[in-house]
Amino acid sequence: MAGTEDSPARKHVAVLAFPFATHAAPLLHLVRRIAAVSPATMFSFFSSEKSNLACFPGGKRSGGDGSACPNLVAYDVWDGAPDGYVPSGRNPVEPVEIFLRAAPDNIESVLHVAERERGCKATCLLTDAFYWFAADMARERSVPWVPVWTAGPCALLTHMETDAIRQMYATSGETLDGIPGLSALRMVDLPKELLDAISPFPTLLYRMGQVLPQATAVVCNSFEDADPIVQRELRSKLQMFLDVGPLVLSPPPALSDEHGCIPWLDEQETASVVYVSFGSMLRPPPHEITAIANALDKTAFPFLWSFRGDAEAELPLEFLDRATGTRGKVVPWAPQLHVLGHRAVGAFVTHAGGTRCWRA
Incomplete structure (x- = not known):
């Protein structure tokens, strides 16, 4: 009862x-x-x-x-x-x-x-x-x-x-x-x-x-x-x-990809893409953003950057002119779980969370 x-x-x-x-x-x-x-x-x-x-x-x-x-x-x-x-x-x-x-x-x-x-x-x-x-x-x-x-x-x-x-x-x-x-x-x-x-x-x-x-x-x-x-x-x-971990995240079956990240990744070689994302809350200071952009520019690896902010105002113009459109893609949001599971992604650059702390 x-x-x-x-x-x-x-x-x-x-x-x-x-x-x-x-x-x-x-x-x-x-x-x-x-x-x-x-x-x-x-x-x-x-x-x-x-x-x-x-x-x-x-x-x-x-x-x-x-x-x-x-x-x-x-x-x-x-x-x-x-x-x-x-x-x-x-x-x-x-x-x-x-x-x-x-x-x-x-x-x-x-x-x-x-x-x-x-x-x-x-x-x-x-x-x-x-x-x-x-x-x-x-x-x-x-x-x-x-x-x-x-x-x-x-x-x-x-x-x-x-x-x-x-x-x-x-x-x-x-x-x-x-x-x-x-x-x-x-x-x-x-x-x-x-x-x-x-x-x-x-x-x-x-x-x-x-x-x-x-x-x-x-x-x-x-x-x-x-x-x-x-x-x-x-x-x-x-x-x-x-x-109880690791707590593996299971993405919902119909996750939005309005900026076409997955089709772009489909065109890249396996394990060739550097994915860059610093989450929705924290972001590097301007000088670090510039350093990351310069590093991506010099590596010649294709990259996908989920950039929270005004990319045209905050990223170096020469970086945007040279890198994006040919071998790089900068978007305001990406379906991260699907991106990380894609065969083309070979490296992930992130801040690892604001409260995380790892052994030296």
Whole structure:
């Protein structure tokens, strides 16, 4: 017999996605797999309207990959931007900061709507690890909180050791010899967010590192023994550390290619193309963009550059004149998963994510 609202017989997992860059897609990939093997459990997926439109091409009651998934429903969370808002362009993470300021109240409001519609209170919060405030939400509801870290374990450990790293920077300023698992890293190898104690996004990462030990379990996009020393440190600091990766992204069957990237790649030789993309949030400074353009120009390899911005204004004119149209292609957006899976792509130039940190 079906349970009534708040009945322990009913399970309702509230999934709180971070709707920027590639965070929502791997979380949805994980949720789809769990939902498929637990059909009696309800899953409510919360993200921005723009993010949900990209993740759920078959509609908000689909599995996000075009398939039917009756126990998974998406809900839109307001992005916090006022009517008529246009990003200034001076701060690429400005939309993120606006969203985060409004996120706790907005998510709470939509969660109440989902609980009413589905007839069951949330019994678990499965969230992006960025949502440090979810610790309070889970505690107030007396339900488990399971944050998902979509990068690797080394980056996660650095954010949990931020205080120690800042102390070392203030004294030695060179290496991380005193932290097990991070001794091969130098200060210059670390993302600048670790040493920034003022800006909103670094503050979010710091708070995240402080509250993760409160989580019932922390899920990491890694695999068993990928980095034994780092993972041992994380297990000693967290109640439970779960490797669930690598989270392979599955592109939707009908992904837009309005700029003709795939037909262009079809004409290139196998493993000959350099694909360049720095994501939707972060971008190199002007002098680095110029250096990349010059390097591509000199290599003579064909290239595809997904360039967020005004290419004609920001790329060297001589580069555009010589390289594009003959052996290169610059587009404002590319179907990245399909591009990376194409036989013609032999190299990928990217920033590897703003919060990632790899061994030297």
